[in-house]
Amino acid sequence: MLQVEGVVKCFDDFMAVNEARLTVQKGEIVAVIGPNGAGKTTLFNLITGHLRRDRGQILFKGEDISQLPPHVICRRGIGRSFQIVNVFHRLTVFENVQVAVLSRQGKSDTLFRPAGSLAVAETRRILESVGLIGKERRVVGSLSHGDQKILEIAIALGNEPELLILDEPTAGMSPEETFATIELILQLARTRGLTILFCEHDMDIVFSISRSIMVMHQGRTLLQAEPEEVRRNPEVQTAYLGGE
Amino acid sequence: MFKKLVSAPGIGIGLLFFVVLLALPSFLPRFFVYILGLIYVTSLLAMSLNLLVGHGGLFQFHHAVFYGVGAYTLALILVKTSLPTWVGFLAAPIAAALFGVGIGWFCVRLTQLYFGMLQISLGSLVWAIVYRWYKFTGGDDGIHGIPMPGFLSTLNQSYYFILVVMAVSLVLLYLILKSPFGSTLQAIRDNPQRCAAVGVNVKRHQLRAIAVGTFFAGIAGVLFVVLERSVFPDLLFWVLSLEIFIMCLLGGWFTFAGPVLGAAITVSLRTFVGKYTEYWTLILGVLLILLIFFLPEGVMGYFTNLFKPKGKETGERGKA
Numbered sequence: 001m002l003q004v005e006g007v008v009k010c011f012d013d014f015m016a017v018n019e020a021r022l023t024v025q026k027g028e029i030v031a032v033i034g035p036n037g038a039g040k041t042t043l044f045n046l047i048t049g050h051l052r053r054d055r056g057q058i059l060f061k062g063e064d065i066s067q068l069p070p071h072v073i074c075r076r077g078i079g080r081s082f083q084i085v086n087v088f089h090r091l092t093v094f095e096n097v098q099v100a101v102l103s104r105q106g107k108s109d110t111l112f113r114p115a116g117s118l119a120v121a122e123t124r125r126i127l128e129s130v131g132l133i134g135k136e137r138r139v140v141g142s143l144s145h146g147d148q149k150i151l152e153i154a155i156a157l158g159n160e161p162e163l164l165i166l167d168e169p170t171a172g173m174s175p176e177e178t179f180a181t182i183e184l185i186l187q188l189a190r191t192r193g194l195t196i197l198f199c200e201h202d203m204d205i206v207f208s209i210s211r212s213i214m215v216m217h218q219g220r221t222l223l224q225a226e227p228e229e230v231r232r233n234p235e236v237q238t239a240y241l242g243g244e
Numbered sequence: 245m246f247k248k249l250v251s252a253p254g255i256g257i258g259l260l261f262f263v264v265l266l267a268l269p270s271f272l273p274r275f276f277v278y279i280l281g282l283i284y285v286t287s288l289l290a291m292s293l294n295l296l297v298g299h300g301g302l303f304q305f306h307h308a309v310f311y312g313v314g315a316y317t318l319a320l321i322l323v324k325t326s327l328p329t330w331v332g333f334l335a336a337p338i339a340a341a342l343f344g345v346g347i348g349w350f351c352v353r354l355t356q357l358y359f360g361m362l363q364i365s366l367g368s369l370v371w372a373i374v375y376r377w378y379k380f381t382g383g384d385d386g387i388h389g390i391p392m393p394g395f396l397s398t399l400n401q402s403y404y405f406i407l408v409v410m411a412v413s414l415v416l417l418y419l420i421l422k423s424p425f426g427s428t429l430q431a432i433r434d435n436p437q438r439c440a441a442v443g444v445n446v447k448r449h450q451l452r453a454i455a456v457g458t459f460f461a462g463i464a465g466v467l468f469v470v471l472e473r474s475v476f477p478d479l480l481f482w483v484l485s486l487e488i489f490i491m492c493l494l495g496g497w498f499t500f501a502g503p504v505l506g507a508a509i510t511v512s513l514r515t516f517v518g519k520y521t522e523y524w525t526l527i528l529g530v531l532l533i534l535l536i537f538f539l540p541e542g543v544m545g546y547f548t549n550l551f552k553p554k555g556k557e558t559g560e561r562g563k564a
Contacts, residue, residue: 048441074443082441088434090498091427099431100442102424108444109452110424118424159442 001026001195002047002078002163007056007066009042016042018219019056024163024197024212029189031206032199034216035239040199041083043216044167047197048080049073060163075104079161081152083168087140094136096151098123100158123158129191130154130184146177150184157188164188166198170205178202182209207231215239265407269400278471281403283511284410285467290491290503291417292460297489298497299421300453301433303360306367307488309347310458312480314340314465316374319387319475329393333466340462341455343370348454352447355436364482371480386476396470406467413463418500420456429453490528494535496542505544 004022008015017039024030032040045051047058049070058066065073088096101119102108110118127133130150135143140151149169156164169185170178182205189196200206206213207227214224217239223230230236269277289311296304317339321332347366351359374381381387396402420426428449432439436446469475478484488503491510495502510528517524539546 050437050441069445070437070440071443071445074441080441082438086435086438088431088438090434091430095427095431099428099439099444102428103443107424108428108449111456112419112423114419114422115424115427116422155438155442 001061002197003057003059004043004047005057005059007043007046007058008054009039009046009051010054015219017046017053019221020216020219021221022197022214022224024195026162026195027193028211029186029196029198029209030212030214031210032197032214032216033203033206034199037218038216039219040216041167042219044080044165044197044199047073048078048165074159074161077160077162078165079156079159079163080165081149081156081167081169083171085145085148085152087148087151087155089139089141091140092136093127093132093138093140093143093151094123096140097126097154097158100155101126104159126154126157129188130157131180146173146181149173149177150181153184153188157192161194163195163197166196168200169198170200170202178205185209262407262411266404269403274399277399277403279511279515281399281406281471283508284406285464285471286488286491286507286511287504288410288413288467289461289464290488290495290507291414292457292464293488294492294495294497294503295417295421295429295460296453296457297492298499298502299426299433300429300450300457301436302450302454303356304363304454304457305360305489306363306482306485307457307461308482308484309367309370309480310340310344310461311465311468311484312374312475312477313343313370314462315469315475315479316381316387316465317462318466318469319390320381322390322392323387336466337459337462340465341459344454344458344461345451348451348458352450352454364485367480367485368482371477371482374480375477381477384477386474388474390469390473390475392470392473402470405470409463409467413460414501414504417460421500425449425452490532492542494532494542496545496548498541499544499548502542502544506542509543 002022002024004020007017007020009017020039020043022032022043032043034040042051046053049065049068049072053066056066057064060076060078065076088099098115098119101123102115105119107118124133127136130153132147132150132154135147140148143151153166153169166185170181173181185196186209188194210227212224213227213230215222215230215236222235222239223233225233268280293304293307296302314336318332318336321327321335322329347363350366351363354362375384377383396405428439428444432444432446432449440446465479468479487510491506492503493506494509495504495506513524513528517527535542541549
């Protein structure tokens with residue numbers, strides 16, 4: 001479904017991403033791991049068009065998307081959440097998700113109809129599926145950090161993506177919240193048939209839910225393989241796992 | 245489950261207020277009727293700016309240009325052509341929106357301060373042309389004694405016209421703000437990057453908002469001509485742009501009607517304090533400093549926060 005081939009991104013002299021490779025098959029849960037600064041977030045930003053790659057190829061469903069702007073890539077079916085909470089702070093929880101739903105329905109430009117009456121059922125369905133129902137009238141700035149991270153995912157669902165990219169979905173969460181979030185992600189993957197690409201620092205989570213793991217180190221792809229093989233790989237152990 | 249756009253008492257209070265304003269000219273001396281008219285015109289101008297600044301997060305630094313373009317378009321059509329009056333009334337906001345989109349087309353390529361800087365330069369260019377082109381625009385003299393149709397011949401008639409047009413415009417602006425277009429615009433204000441990630445074409449949406457905002461600025465320009473029967477280059481000068489910017493700040497960016505309050509305060513200050521001293525802006529400046537320290541959300545913002553039901557938006561902070 002997603003094929004990243006030899007992608008390079010430099011910031012001045014710094015090679016943030018250097019010849020990265022990544023393959024995601026439909027229906028899989030794929031993790032990207034690597035130490036801080038390995039280039040995981042940069043790689044995600046390249047895939048979703050928030051950054052432009054210098055070299056290389058990014059194919060989504062067989063088409064090159066590396067030159068497209070973020071909103072077009074989103075409409076092609078890639079949704080994402082952000083590592084640092086990245087929501088609409090002055091809007092309510094409901095409106096946050098509704099903006100995404102309206103955008104997918106092509107109603108963002110509707111001028112003279114109250115937004116309160118559009119896309120209501122679908123927005124509520126999404127809020128229900130992530131467990132934020134009952135908090136939909138709250139202004140986002142007043143939510144707990146954990147709820148804001150969940151809202152991140154809910155906003156991304158508003159676009160009905162085929163591939164959902166989650167950048168550290170449980171960062172800053174308590175152990176209970178982390179557990180609930182992972183359950184939620186697995187359940188979403190099951191019920192919606194989502195393909196998920198994520199990165200995460202918690203190795204227990206990564207190794208328990210991923211079908212395939214890509215290891216990054218200093219912008220390079222060390223390897224992408226099944227969890228067992230990654231665990232056994234000596235290069236990975238010295239570069240990363242051994243360091244813990 | 246979800247709140248209706250306006251509550252029944254809300255409509256009632258609005259209508260009552262409107263009726264009171266309609267009745268005012270019967271009691272008030274001419275001068276006050278004129279000042280009220282000026283407040284309505286300025287309110288609409290400030291509201292049109294606030295759609296872009298407060299709700300759109302755009303650094304619309306030179307909004308007065310579009311107000312001036314609207315006013316000049318009407319004036320020139322009435323003075324220089326024999327076209328019917330209604331053509332001028334219609335053409336003015338359209339011309340303002342065209343200028344808005346023309347200048348905005350370049351500006352939306354930049355962000356924040358750079359957007360504002362470019363708009364100031366391009367807008368000043370329009371001002372300079374109006375200011376110097378004596379044969380066409382009358383240069384710094386402007387155009388005076390613009391003929392008005394019969395139904396606008398007295399001050400009171402102009403007052404009613406301005407009040408009705410302003411009221412209708414405010415209702416339209418409110419509907420736009422509450423529409424999907426409006427909520428997407430506010431989402432862009434809060435987080436353009438995220439908005440792009442949910443499939444919104446941010447720049448195109450901003451440009452459309454500019455078209456809407458400058459259209460209403462053009463309407464305000466028309467109302468100014470109805471009130472004053474003259475136009476002059478000050479209407480497009482950056483000082484006015486700054487003044488209406490301050491009105492939005494004064495009333496409260498994030499409220500709907502805040503700019504109306506800001507316009508009323510500023511126009512009153514200019515009129516009543518300006519009578520005693522030409523340094524009335526000094527008082528405005530002090531007011532602004534106090535405001536930034538004590539009411540950062542603006543006067544209206546302060547009062548709406550005051551009356552907001554407690555507990556609805558607070559809670560669970562810091563749980564994680």
